[in-house]
Amino acid sequence: MKKLILLFAAIIFAININAQTKADVFNSGTELTWLGLDFSQVNFIGSATQWKDAGEITSDQMRDKYFPAWNELFQKEPEKYDVAKATNRSSVKYALMVTEKANNSLKRDYFVDDANLYYTLDEAKVAALVKKYNFQGNKGLGLIFFVEGMSKGKEQSCAWATFVNMDTKEVLWTQRIVGKTGMAIGFRNYWANTFNNMLKDLKKKG
Numbered sequence: 707m708k709k710l711i712l713l714f715a716a717i718i719f720a721i722n723i724n725a726q727t728k729a730d731v732f733n734s735g736t737e738l739t740w741l742g743l744d745f746s747q748v749n750f751i752g753s754a755t756q757w758k759d760a761g762e763i764t765s766d767q768m769r770d771k772y773f774p775a776w777n778e779l780f781q782k783e784p785e786k787y788d789v790a791k792a793t794n795r796s797s798v799k800y801a802l803m804v805t806e807k808a809n810n811s812l813k814r815d816y817f818v819d820d821a822n823l824y825y826t827l828d829e830a831k832v833a834a835l836v837k838k839y840n841f842q843g844n845k846g847l848g849l850i851f852f853v854e855g856m857s858k859g860k861e862q863s864c865a866w867a868t869f870v871n872m873d874t875k876e877v878l879w880t881q882r883i884v885g886k887t888g889m890a891i892g893f894r895n896y897w898a899n900t901f902n903n904m905l906k907d908l909k910k911k912g
Contacts, residue, residue: 726847726871731793731879732912738798739872740789741850742777742805743865743901745769747835749823750816751857765816773809775894776901777802792905793849794912801844808839824855824864825882832866833877841872848872851904854882856897861887863900867908883907 730736750768763771780787781800790798832852841848851865868880885903890896 726873726876726878728878730847731869734794734796736847738789738793738795739801739844739846739848740780740798741841741844741848742780742802743773743809744805744835744850744852745773745809745816746812746852747827748816748853749818749826749855751818751821751824751855751859753817765814768816769809769813772894772897774806776898777805777809779898779901787902788905789849792909792912794909798849801842801848804840804842804844804848805850807842821857821859824857824860827852827854827866827882829877829880832868832880836868836870836877837875839870839875841875844872846872847878851883851901856900863887863897863904865904867904867911881911883911 726736753762780789781802784790790796835852836850848870850868850870852868853863853865856863862884864882864884866880867883869878870876871878883904884907885900885905887896888899888903890899
């Protein structure tokens, strides 16, 4: 009987250790998986014609060329796009295929002229998106940036930094973060700056 009690206590302890809570979000001891940038909800205010290297690009080209390129930067240049540093960790895991599937699943027009569509998400909408997400077998604590708006006029992008319990599809913490564009040559690099600066904004909130 005593052995059974000890075994039960050990199981409960293990469950509590692995459970993901709000306290785990910026806890350096909790393993974190970076899931990437979700562009399924983004509105790009204006057009891409200001950049000679982009020209008149379509929404399909945006989805197939630029969305993957921006996401790849986090793995190719981790010293610059440092998710671990932004979340008070020494390292993070990567599972970018999760947001890649979400980005590829929808066909819509990402370019809009209405500046009022820069802000369209809120906590309830983010929670609804997470509930429908396919985490592809990944478990534990995950982090997604739901990119909301990209505006040349504002010279910035915004996104909802969202920590999720991938086991239960529960949002543990979500806030809007902002990244300024900065100086860069070319369409891809100009907007890539905003995602680097979003990480810096997230670190301030941690």
